[in-house]
Amino acid sequence: MLKSVLQPLCCGAVAAALLGAPLQAQEARETVEAPNGFAWPRTPSLNFYGSPGLVDMPSAEMMPDAQFAPSVGWFAGQTRMNLQFQAMPWMSVSFRYNALVNQNPDRLFFGFETYYDRNFDVRFRLWDEGRYRPAVVVGLQDFAGTGLFGSEYVVATKSFDPKALPGRLKVTAGLGWGRFGSYGAVATLGDRPSFVGGDTGGELSYDQWFRGDVAPFAGIEWTYGKWGVKAEYSSDAYTTETRQLQSFERRSPLNFGVEYQYTRQLRLGAYYLYGSELGVTAQLQLNPRHPATRTKLAAPTPVVPRHTWAPQEEQWSAAWADSGDRRLQVRDLLAEALRSENLVLESVTLQGTVAEVRIRNPHYRSHTLAVGRTARAMSRTLPPSVETFRIVPVFRGQGLSAVELRRSDLEALEFAPEAAEAIWAVAAMTGAGPAADAAILGDGLYPDFGTSISPYASPSYFDPTLPFRLDVGLSFGASYTPAPGWRIAGAINQRIWGNVAQGRRYPSRLPAVRTDFHEYARYDTTLNNLYAERRWQPGKDLYARVTAGYLEAMYGGISGEVLWKPVSSRLGLGLELNYVRQRDFDQRLSFRDYDVLTGHATAYLELPKNYLFQVDAGRYLAGDYGSTFTLLRQFNNGWEFGAFFTITDVSAEDFGEGSFDKGILLTIPLGWLLGKESRNGYGLVVRPVQRDGGQRVAVPGGLYGTIRNAHQKSLSDQRARFWE
């Protein structure tokens, strides 16, 4: 049966591997479809606005829950960059950035060759598709602010799997107002105030919603495999583009398109629009629940029950704990076992039957996984008499929480059905508190000195002359940790290239607490930060931090923070007080004249379905008083998507463009992209416009994020990773 020649094995232990013809006899097998589990969901295609839809018109489809869809479309000198997020199964929100090129030789468009416009949309599904009933969606497009793209619509979509035709057919029809009611109107409902360019914007334009002319639109989409074909009748007259911008001639209401699903995530489209124009789109669809690459992690060493390696009764004596030497020996064994799991032993308290182990977890996103690996390392290094394991994740000297496990449970449950549920049902979580006096510190941890060299990028968005500006360079960091809870750190940035400094400046009626960022961007070598930090636990469920020095590029001073957050509580309360002074533009050691006392009281609430709601109330950098409201949707794997707005006692006129401060937050974890364990992620805060009202100082090392990640809700939500 085997005809291949045996190849000489080189070097003894080296070995053999093969990718060639399988050796095992391949049976003739019937093919059956195996269970799909959590397969990639069926996704609708998007339109030029980045919403589920036809070519330029929307449909009544919704993306799968939590879907995240960046897309770009271009036609007739108009570029639309869209970001659509399915916040709930029945609601999606989107942000759009449009660039409109003016072709009118006689007149600029609001004074610009290329006019940039920012939009927010929201869509609600009234009901889902049934057997005979179509899905129906109500949408508000560009519902706040200038309203250049303002439209409202009610749309219905029904899909069919006709026998006569392979693939799938979707039929859509709807009624539009605003832009979508501007061609072929059939009725008029009241008056619609018109768009005023150059307004400060930022306010809901509810006086326009569902007012004015109403026009019908319709279309079909046929998909087969990776291909899709679309045809529609558009009710958008493109009045602004054809008359003021003169960017194209609208000859027909009919649009046609062909789309191709290039990869699971990427869909490309080409279109013929309005009887005169060619257009293209690229649509990306990601879902936080479906990693770009699944994580790969070295298999853990299984637990070996004590009775198999310590069969004699005297081996179970707890007398070893009386010997200092023996305790040190145990610590070293444990530290070594943890090191092989990429964990750091911070300290260990050893008693005859109880051991408390404090660990640093610099590597794994999930603290539950770190706790599971620690428990197994303990089970193979601690003497048999130790039955109770207390595992405490530690961050910069603060014990975040304690997970208590019985060693017998670890031995009994590793291979049980639903082993993670089983072990979690018998695990207890409590507050950690400071380490005991008898704790033996890990060897060689203090004092510690660390350095890093890394590239950095510092973007600036939505400048009216160039919407994306960037500074890039190298960051040289160093940190010194003399004792648990203490830290001195700093970073020097050396810019290599950048164009942020050339951005357009706006006058501000408030103290220029953030709008001077161009001035700060003029310097190549800067001291980004340099500070001393002390963290400690002043009492039960309390965490504290004091930081002093050059806190960030623009501010230096002193910052104090206290957080109350019981391990099992979904509510956290924080207080932060800072006295800061504005740094000189050159970001060396000197300061400017402006100083301010700023601080906030904060309530953090973990809502069901992994939503986090945060309210901050207090005094902001420009001396304005007010509140910030933040809603974040989080995922166990580290994805975060959310939005915030700040209302302060600064009037819309004093604030300037945008009327009040607001923006979106996005974090994409590195591990999700690369399929390797990592605690890092790409974080992004995008404001439609940067003004001076409602601004806060960015103090490094805020408490809540690191502490919450090791508290009961996070640990329990990720219990599936305990045995991984």
Next chain:
Amino acid sequence: MMSGVFSPLIRVWADGAGQWLLSRLGLVAIAIVSGCSTGPETASLEVEISSVVRDEVKRRFTRAQAPKPPTLTRALLDTIEEPHIEVVIEEVDLRDYLTLQVRRTDELPGQIEVWRTVDNISFAFRDGMLIATRGLRGTLLSAVVPADGQGAMGPSRGGARMYEVRDGDSDSSIIRMACEIEDLGAEQLEIVGLTYPTRHLQERCDAIGDGMVINDYWVDSRSGRLWQSRQWAGPAIGYIRTRQVVI
């Protein structure tokens, strides 16, 4: 830990987009100055990306030097003392030879065996039936298998079965099935030059509306030892094949 003759083969098991993205990002990112760090802290994002890029570059340049496959012969196997099983992941046609890491029992019937590769991929079986995988992209977290612990390996009965697999958001997803077991009769099974008298047992599991799974087992007619199997390891991994090449 293992001084066996066989070496790891299952390397990075890529499943698509991330690697695709990485390979493209990689070219751009090579241009970026590589970061590095020392000390107690978590490495920064930029430092970590730089190290990923370096690994990717290294992987590309060393790919061509993978060891050439030898062929198993009984003479070769006779020189090996430690027990080995062969595991093949069908979907990616990857094969490796695994050594026994742990053999134990717990409160449920059936003997548990954990077999692992030198590069830390492990498969756990209860009486020869797969109950967990670790170290692959897509993990079988746990499973309920019809073991009776009466000596003979392989399935002892039909009935309810459960697979728990990891999903993409650090959560688990459970697949329940109803199984029927069928004895396909006696078969002479050859494994690298040796022939064993076996019974071929087939387990047909219906996930009720969500597909089917067919597991095959070749169990020694006299000793009850499982010599060969083909088993499902969850939606991400698909089917694996196992053979006992050295006992």
